[in-house]
Each structure stands twice: as structure tokens, then as C-alpha cells.
Amino acid sequence: MKTAGKIFNALIFIFLYAPIFVVVFFSFNSGASRAVFDGFSLVHYQEMFEDELILSSLYYSLIIAVLSAVISTVIGTMAAMGINALKGWKKSVLLSVNNIPVVNPDIVTAISMMILFVFVLSKFHGMEMGFGTLLIAHITFNIPYVVLSVLPKLRGMDQNIYYAALDLGCPPLRSFIKVVIPQIMPGIVSGLIMAFTLSLDDFVISYFNSGATFQTLPITIYSMTKKPYDLKLNALSTLLFAVVLALMLIVNLRPDADKKAKRKGAAK
Numbered sequence: 001m002k003t004a005g006k007i008f009n010a011l012i013f014i015f016l017y018a019p020i021f022v023v024v025f026f027s028f029n030s031g032a033s034r035a036v037f038d039g040f041s042l043v044h045y046q047e048m049f050e051d052e053l054i055l056s057s058l059y060y061s062l063i064i065a066v067l068s069a070v071i072s073t074v075i076g077t078m079a080a081m082g083i084n085a086l087k088g089w090k091k092s093v094l095l096s097v098n099n100i101p102v103v104n105p106d107i108v109t110a111i112s113m114m115i116l117f118v119f120v121l122s123k124f125h126g127m128e129m130g131f132g133t134l135l136i137a138h139i140t141f142n143i144p145y146v147v148l149s150v151l152p153k154l155r156g157m158d159q160n161i162y163y164a165a166l167d168l169g170c171p172p173l174r175s176f177i178k179v180v181i182p183q184i185m186p187g188i189v190s191g192l193i194m195a196f197t198l199s200l201d202d203f204v205i206s207y208f209n210s211g212a213t214f215q216t217l218p219i220t221i222y223s224m225t226k227k228p229y230d231l232k233l234n235a236l237s238t239l240l241f242a243v244v245l246a247l248m249l250i251v252n253l254r255p256d257a258d259k260k261a262k263r264k265g266a267a268k
Contacts, residue, residue: 072138
């Protein structure tokens with residue numbers, strides 16, 4: 001049974017990662033074929049960095065991802081603290097409301113926000129959907145994920161530490177910064193990275209709320225697939241995969257590093 005389980009797990013990982021490996025492998029193809037490897041080359045990476053449309057879309061995507069991640073992390077952290085302070089049915093209701101955008105299909109969220117933006121902007125002549133509407137949309141769908149990342153850290157924190165700091169004469173704001181923030185920092189960092197990753201590769205919500213004058217990288221990639229396929233898309237996908245993989249490694253390795261640091265500190 002153990003051998004069969006290992007084989008089954010191996011097949012699952014092969015099924016999941018084989019397409020990614022093919023994309024990465026052919027991104028280094030010197031030819032233009034997606035099936036025949038003619039030789040190793042970085043020509044498609046060079047073409048990608050020379051494409052102004054890709055570079056501008058990447059710039060816009062990074063700006064949106066960074067801003068939405070930072071803002072949603074601040075709002076989500078404060079919301080998590082508010083929810084954690086509640087008790088009874090109020091807390092259950094707010095947790096359910098927070099979880100709705102997470103389980104709700106992206107297409108429903110995207111169309112709902114688009115209708116809202118169209119209604120609001122129709123009241124102001126000359127205003128169109130673009131950077132502002134897209135940023136608001138990304139902040140909105142990122143906040144619930146930040147709340148879900150921070151809440152477990154707040155639940156596991158010893159509340160007596162905060163009150164002890166107050167009893168010792170530390171002002172509430174300073175106690176919050178010096179005591180509470182370090183305790184929940186791993187959850188904040190995880191929420192920030194998750195929000196950045198979700199914003200960077202989002203397509204559905206961006207497609208419906210970006211307008212005609214503002215284009216993020218996923219939308220640009222989608223438009224390029226309608227033309228004859230170019231292997232610089234493989235190169236772009238490889239770089240995005242590498243960035244996301246690095247962020248996920250940081251998220252997963254950080255708790256282990258914190259535990260080792262605490263053990264060393266305790267041993268001293």
C-alpha cells in the first residue's frame with residue numbers, strides 16, 4: 001500500500017508540473033517550434049525584454065500588485081483585529097461575510113464590481129474605468145485573504161502580553177507596535193505575499209475592471225494568444241513562475257527560520 005501511495009503521489013506531481021516543465025524547457029529553444037527543440041538559446045528572453053507592450057503591461061501589473069498588496073494588508077490586518085475582538089454571533093457573521101469573496105466565483109465578483117463602477121462613474125462625466133477602478137477591485141478581493149492569514153496569529157497570541165505592557169506604563173499605540181505587531185508579523189507577511197501574488201496573476205477581475213486604456217500583464221498575454229503563438233510567452237511565463245515560486249518558498253521557509261531563531265535564543 002505504501003508503494004502504491006508513493007506511485008500515486010508521484011503521478012499527481014507529474015501531472016501538475018509536467019506542463020510547467022514543458023513551458024520552461026521550450027522557453028530556451030533557439031527555434032520557434034513548440035514541439036521540436038532546436039538548441040539552447042536565450043533569444044526569446046531577449047525578444048521579451050524588447051517588447052514594449054509586455055514591459056509596459058508588466059510595469060502596470062507590478063504597480064497594481066504592490067499598491068493593492070500593501071493597502072489590503074493594512075486594511076485586512078485592522079479588520080482581522082476587529083473580528084478577533086468580537087464574540088458570539090457577531091464574530092460568526094463577519095467571518096462568513098469575509099469568506100464569501102473567497103469562495104465566490106471570480107466572474108461573479110468581476111461583473112458585480114464592473115456594474116458598480118459603471119454606475120458610479122456614470123454620475124461623473126469624462127471619467128472612465130482604468131487604474132483607479134482596477135486598484136480598488138484588487139484591494140477588495142485581496143482583503144479577505146489577508147484577514148484569513150492574520151486571524152490565526154491573533155488567536156494564538158497571548159493577550160496577557162499586551163495588557164502587561166499597558167500595566168507597565170507603555171502607551172496603547174506603542175504597546176500595539178512593540179508587542180502585538182511582532183507576534184502577528186508572520187501572518188502579516190504571509191498575507192502581503194499572498195495578496196501580491198493573487199494580484200499579479202489575476203485575469204478575470206482585471207479584464208472586466210481595467211477599462212480600455214489600462215492593460216495588465218495577464219490581459220496582454222491573453223490578447224497575444226489570439227495571434228500566432230510566440231515562444232516569448234514561454235519566457236515570460238517562466239519568469240512569472242520563478243517569481244511566484246520564490247515568494248512561496250519565502251512564505252514556507254520563514255516559519256522554520258523563526259522557530260530556529262527562537263530555539264537559539266532560548267538556548268542562550
